[in-house]
Amino acid sequence: MQENEFVSDDFLDQFLKADPGYSLPDDFAEKVAARAKKRMEVLQTIRDFLIYIGTFLVVSTALFGFAYFRQLELLTKLKSLGPTNLAWLAGIVVIGVFVLFIDKVILPCSFLFRTLRK
Helix, strand or coil: CHHHHHHHHHHHHHHHHCCCCCCCCCCHHHHHHHHHHHHHHHHHHHHHHHHHHHHHHHHHHHHHHHHHHHCCHHHHHHHCCHHHHHHHHHHHHHHHHHHHHHHHHHHHHHHHHHHHHC
16 A cells, blocks of 8 residues: 555656646736736626615615605605606616616726726
8 A cells, every 4th residue: 555655656746747738828827817806806896786786775675664664754745646757766766777887887897998908
């Protein structure tokens, strides 16, 4: 058993010292680091956007839940707006989410890709 371990150690030693048959460019580590940095920053911008959306949803749900259970006048005023005004309100919310998405995700990613190309 001990002799087999020495043989396998010698084989492993020879294998690790042998030329692999290919060569890496001199700036290989820099390219890998730049790609990793780019990926982490893109993930962070998406995570930030999702945190903003989640916070908005939690706060608005809590406020409407509070208004519903307390029977506040705010809820009755919102009900009296009618379906046409609620459509306008929904459109404004969609536009607001779109602007937030552009501001928090698209613009930082475009600046990141532009700086990494140089």
